[in-house]
Amino acid sequence: MSGLPILSLMLAVPAIAAIACLFAGDRNARVIALAATLVNFVLGIVMWANFDIGGAQWQFQERHEGLFGPFNYALGVDGMALMLIMLSVFLMPLCILASWEAITKRVGLYMAMFLVMETIMIGVFAAQDLLLFYIFFEAGLIPMYFIIGIWGGANRIYAAFKFFLYTLLGSVLMLIAMIVMIGEAGTTDIPTLLVYNFPPETQTWLWLAFFASLAVKMPMWPVHTWLPDAHVQAPTAGSMILAGVLLKMGSYGFIRFMMPMFPDASGQLMWVVFGLSMVAVVYTSLVALVQSDMKKLIAYSSVAHMAIVTAGLYALNQQGIEGALIVMLSHGVVSAALFFCVGVIYDRLHTREIDRYGGLAVNMPAYALFFMLFTMASIGLPGTSGFVGEFLSLAGIYEASSTVAFVCTTGIILGAAYMLYLYRRVVFGELIKDDVKAMPDLNPREWAILAPLAAVALWMGVYPESFLAPMRGDVTTVVARLAPSKPAGDAHLAAGKPKAAAAGHGAPAHGSSHAGGVQ
Amino acid sequence: MTADLALIWPELILTIGGLITLMIGTFTSDRQVGLYQVASLVTLSAATAAVVALFGTDTTVFSGTLSVDSFGGFAKLLIYAASFMCILIAPRFFKDGMRAEYPVLILFAALGMGIMASARDLMTLYVGLELNSLAAYVLASFMRTDERSSEAGLKYFVLGALASGMLLYGISLLYGFTGTTDFAGIAKVMSGEMNIGLIFGIVFVIAGLGFKISAVPFHMWTPDVYEGAPTPVTTFFATAPKVAAMALMTRVVIDAMGPAVGTWQQIIIFLALASIILGAVGAIGQKNIKRLLAYSSINNVGYMLIGLAAGTQQGVEAILTYLLVYVVTTLGSFLIVMQLRDDQGNQVESIPALAGYSQRRPGLAAALAVFLFSLAGIPPLFGFWPKLLVFWAAVDANLVPLAVAGIVASVIGAYYYIAIIKTMYFDEKSDTEFPKGTGTVVEDAVITASALWLSVIGYLFIGVLAALSASAAAVLF
Numbered sequence: 001m002s003g004l005p006i007l008s009l010m011l012a013v014p015a016i017a018a019i020a021c022l023f024a025g026d027r028n029a030r031v032i033a034l035a036a037t038l039v040n041f042v043l044g045i046v047m048w049a050n051f052d053i054g055g056a057q058w059q060f061q062e063r064h065e066g067l068f069g070p071f072n073y074a075l076g077v078d079g080m081a082l083m084l085i086m087l088s089v090f091l092m093p094l095c096i097l098a099s100w101e102a103i104t105k106r107v108g109l110y111m112a113m114f115l116v117m118e119t120i121m122i123g124v125f126a127a128q129d130l131l132l133f134y135i136f137f138e139a140g141l142i143p144m145y146f147i148i149g150i151w152g153g154a155n156r157i158y159a160a161f162k163f164f165l166y167t168l169l170g171s172v173l174m175l176i177a178m179i180v181m182i183g184e185a186g187t188t189d190i191p192t193l194l195v196y197n198f199p200p201e202t203q204t205w206l207w208l209a210f211f212a213s214l215a216v217k218m219p220m221w222p223v224h225t226w227l228p229d230a231h232v233q234a235p236t237a238g239s240m241i242l243a244g245v246l247l248k249m250g251s252y253g254f255i256r257f258m259m260p261m262f263p264d265a266s267g268q269l270m271w272v273v274f275g276l277s278m279v280a281v282v283y284t285s286l287v288a289l290v291q292s293d294m295k296k297l298i299a300y301s302s303v304a305h306m307a308i309v310t311a312g313l314y315a316l317n318q319q320g321i322e323g324a325l326i327v328m329l330s331h332g333v334v335s336a337a338l339f340f341c342v343g344v345i346y347d348r349l350h351t352r353e354i355d356r357y358g359g360l361a362v363n364m365p366a367y368a369l370f371f372m373l374f375t376m377a378s379i380g381l382p383g384t385s386g387f388v389g390e391f392l393s394l395a396g397i398y399e400a401s402s403t404v405a406f407v408c409t410t411g412i413i414l415g416a417a418y419m420l421y422l423y424r425r426v427v428f429g430e431l432i433k434d435d436v437k438a439m440p441d442l443n444p445r446e447w448a449i450l451a452p453l454a455a456v457a458l459w460m461g462v463y464p465e466s467f468l469a470p471m472r473g474d475v476t477t478v479v480a481r482l483a484p485s486k487p488a489g490d491a492h493l494a495a496g497k498p499k500a501a502a503a504g505h506g507a508p509a510h511g512s513s514h515a516g517g518v519q
Numbered sequence: 520m521t522a523d524l525a526l527i528w529p530e531l532i533l534t535i536g537g538l539i540t541l542m543i544g545t546f547t548s549d550r551q552v553g554l555y556q557v558a559s560l561v562t563l564s565a566a567t568a569a570v571v572a573l574f575g576t577d578t579t580v581f582s583g584t585l586s587v588d589s590f591g592g593f594a595k596l597l598i599y600a601a602s603f604m605c606i607l608i609a610p611r612f613f614k615d616g617m618r619a620e621y622p623v624l625i626l627f628a629a630l631g632m633g634i635m636a637s638a639r640d641l642m643t644l645y646v647g648l649e650l651n652s653l654a655a656y657v658l659a660s661f662m663r664t665d666e667r668s669s670e671a672g673l674k675y676f677v678l679g680a681l682a683s684g685m686l687l688y689g690i691s692l693l694y695g696f697t698g699t700t701d702f703a704g705i706a707k708v709m710s711g712e713m714n715i716g717l718i719f720g721i722v723f724v725i726a727g728l729g730f731k732i733s734a735v736p737f738h739m740w741t742p743d744v745y746e747g748a749p750t751p752v753t754t755f756f757a758t759a760p761k762v763a764a765m766a767l768m769t770r771v772v773i774d775a776m777g778p779a780v781g782t783w784q785q786i787i788i789f790l791a792l793a794s795i796i797l798g799a800v801g802a803i804g805q806k807n808i809k810r811l812l813a814y815s816s817i818n819n820v821g822y823m824l825i826g827l828a829a830g831t832q833q834g835v836e837a838i839l840t841y842l843l844v845y846v847v848t849t850l851g852s853f854l855i856v857m858q859l860r861d862d863q864g865n866q867v868e869s870i871p872a873l874a875g876y877s878q879r880r881p882g883l884a885a886a887l888a889v890f891l892f893s894l895a896g897i898p899p900l901f902g903f904w905p906k907l908l909v910f911w912a913a914v915d916a917n918l919v920p921l922a923v924a925g926i927v928a929s930v931i932g933a934y935y936y937i938a939i940i941k942t943m944y945f946d947e948k949s950d951t952e953f954p955k956g957t958g959t960v961v962e963d964a965v966i967t968a969s970a971l972w973l974s975v976i977g978y979l980f981i982g983v984l985a986a987l988s989a990s991a992a993a994v995l996f
Contacts, residue, residue, distance in 0.1 A: 068979075139897075142897060146944065160945070165933065165937075
């Protein structure tokens with residue numbers, strides 16, 4: 001694998017395709033976009049397959065010094081970045097497919113914006129230079145502004161402005177913090193900064209500046225208000241990518257920057273995160289319960305799920321962080337799928353009002369099945385991806401604070417309430433409305449989008465080790481970095497004594513030690 | 520004396536070339552556009568070549584009243600390039616109203632600006648400034664029959680005279696309390712005890728110069744003059760004189776008042792923040808694109824002043840990079856504004872008329888979107904870079920609160936830039952037709968090149984830019 005600059009390639013493919021889309025006709029633009037995103041997906045799989053689990057922390061590194069003056073073009077991934085890049089390249093072709101028929105005006109520009117978005121997302125997760133990261137992080141505003149503003153719903157302009165200005169206001173403070181960090185540490189290199197010890201009092205300020213930015217992006221209560229507006233107005237694929245990947249940029253920033261770079265401040269201020277997360281879980285779940293607009297309901301549920309992520313991350317222990325990362329991936333898949341489910345029926349009836357539907361199980365059985373699966377995954381039913389993440393993160397949170405764990409678990413119960421209530425009103429009930437009766441079941445294109453999403457949601461639920469294994473080492477590194485400043489939890493867990501292994505189980509242990517000896 | 524003359528070739532070329540162009544204009548008909556156009560463009564090219572040839576020299580001429588150094592050289596390159604473009608685009612705009620006086624006035628203004636950028640004595644400073652201003656007053660009212668243009672000229676003249684008066688008063692105070700007009704001499708006195716006379720002198724000089732860079736609260740003329748003046752002239756006002764005045768201000772503040780940091784720093788900080796905030800807020804309600812760009816220029820000057828407030832070499836480097844990027848962006852934006860013509864060929868300046876522009880002229884709309892995002896400083900567009908540099912300089916100079924205030928205010932500024940983009944991209948098509956074929960090949964090439972440079976390609980030039988601005992800024996320290 002050495003020699004092939006795979007990350008640069010993954011950045012370049014969608015960027016070049018975006019330019020091609022601008023000059024191509026509607027039909028060609030769709031094909032180009034799909035081809036480019038599929039190529040990137042294949043490249044992603046190649047990268048995952050070649051990722052050496054337990055090997056070097058940073059892999060696929062590329063570095064060009066002096067190209068950009070004071071900062072460098074430096075790329076590289078660890079396990080967490082790898083998984084998030086996989087999430088992005090997995091969702092992108094599905095987003096393009098989701099907009100295949102729904103988007104009819106200015107298709108070239110639309111596809112170009114999505115492809116630019118893909119370049120930016122990969123750039124955010126692969127950047128190993130602080131300023132390069134910031135450039136990608138901020139650049140995401142531009143294509144999303146266009147996607148919401150041009151192809152959005154009736155109130156799209158308000159939503160586009162709110163999204164742009166809100167998130168911009170959040171991120172600018174992070175830039176000042178980054179300048180201070182570069183001045184203090186004398187480098188823009190992220191791996192170096194990860195082990196640099198900033199003075200504790202500086203850390204607090206830097207932490208707050210980063211928090212201001214990332215909390216808006218995430219979004220955390222009380223700065224989440226841009227999200228429901230943006231989601232409701234964005235086109236289906238826009239919501240998919242926004243919920244699926246863009247929100248993860250915020251939590252990625254937490255684990256990439258705030259926790260390992262400012263460990264002292266993280267230990268001191270973990271209660272800020274806990275407090276806001278607790279409010280968010282309960283409050284936004286209650287708000288979701290009373291929504292009459294399907295997209296708004298799922299948007300509020302996103303805020304609640306992201307609050308579990310932040311609480312899990314700030315448990316500052318192995319389970320909490322691993323769980324939070326799985327929730328990030330799971331929510332990326334499941335919320336994208338749920339937004340697409342809404343999109344499917346929106347394309348048929350052109351309304352998102354829950355009351356306008358009912359009884360879909362009768363005339364759209366396949367749809368009802370998929371919707372059921374993703375509803376359950378969102379609730380966290382065992383066997384689906386949601387369960388693994390939520391269970392692990394709650395276990396981690398419990399270790400840090402039983403109160404927080406208690407409140408967050410309430411949120412899970414409320415989550416079941418609003419999702420099941422939604423499902424009941426849309427899919428069950430009597431099929432009495434004439435226009436709803438006329439709605440056809442899923443077509444092959446919709447099958448092609450929902451089937452992979454369902455497969456991944458189940459895979460993650462049944463065998464999460466595939467996703468956890470690449471990230472475990474990175475989580476351990478972060479936990480070790482945080483260990484000195486981590487406050488003691490109130491749970492006082494004591495590990496039980498394992499039973500002596502039965503005779504029959506001795507062989508594998510022997511085998512592995514033997515293998516170790518050979519190496 | 521003769522040796523000195525060899526070092527001011529750019530100024531000599533401009534003087535002689537300006538006079539020759541004037542003669543051509545006098546003895547031929549105004550219809551002979553090509554003739555005087557070429558004469559003026561050749562003059563500017565020759566002057567640019569002379570600046571390039573002299574780049575790297577660091578000396579003073581005429582008993583230390585004028586400096587020949589790379590700081591001045593950097594500014595002059597930008598000034599001449601901007602003047603060149605402003606002459607190039609004029610005939611198409613004025614059509615039958617084009618007269619030889621236009622390139623002549625621009626040449627003399629460029630001469631004055633070159634002197635401003637090189638002045639290291641209060642007298643040369645004033646001479647250069649007035650030479651530029653007198654040419655500018657006439658240029659603003661160049662379309663004699665147009666009421667708005669005459670009004671712009673008159674307004675500019677009256678307020679400009681007031682500012683000159685303030686500046687002169689400041690100069691006389693500085694002279695009175697230091698006994699010299701030489702920058703280095705003033706700096707020597709200022710490194711000792713400060714007194715009330717010196718402080719007043721500093722305040723008045725900065726106020727006078729603040730008028731020229733249109734920093735708040737001396738900005739009142741800017742929107743009216745930008746709106747009223749013919750578009751090529753507005754383009755000129757927004758680019759070259761900004762560079763000259765900013766370079767002059769930097770040199771006066773760093774060279775002459777350098778030791779009195781405590782006195783001028785707070786004034787500059789006030790001007791910077793006031794310009795950023797008022798420039799942003801004032802632009803929000805504007806319906807005329809030229810007025811809006813006027814407020815945008817006020818806003819951008821505020822960011823440059825943050826670099827100046829830092830008062831370090833890093834800050835001056837940031838200002839120079841900022842000026843370069845700003846000139847490219849502004850030139851590009853105004854080139855597009857010139858192309859906004861309806862099917863009758865009338866100039867369209869109203870922003871609501873731009874609704875749906877992206878569907879009528881996708882290329883130009885995309886370029887304008889690049890320029891506007893760049894002015895707003897949103898990465899990955901290159902306008903982000905100079906903004907980052909000025910904030911960087913401020914943070915390194917321990918002015919973190921200033922940097923925070925500036926960057927937060929930049930969000931207000933982003934609002935009106937993205938509002939225009941919304942009009943062009945999100946709104947339904949307006950009734951105004953925008954027929955094709957409004958621009959010459961050269962104009963389109965310049966627009967394309969600057970839009971591409973500002974999109975991502977600019978980042979590849981960071982190294983070159985940094986080296987250039989560092990060598991220019993180093994002469995002040």
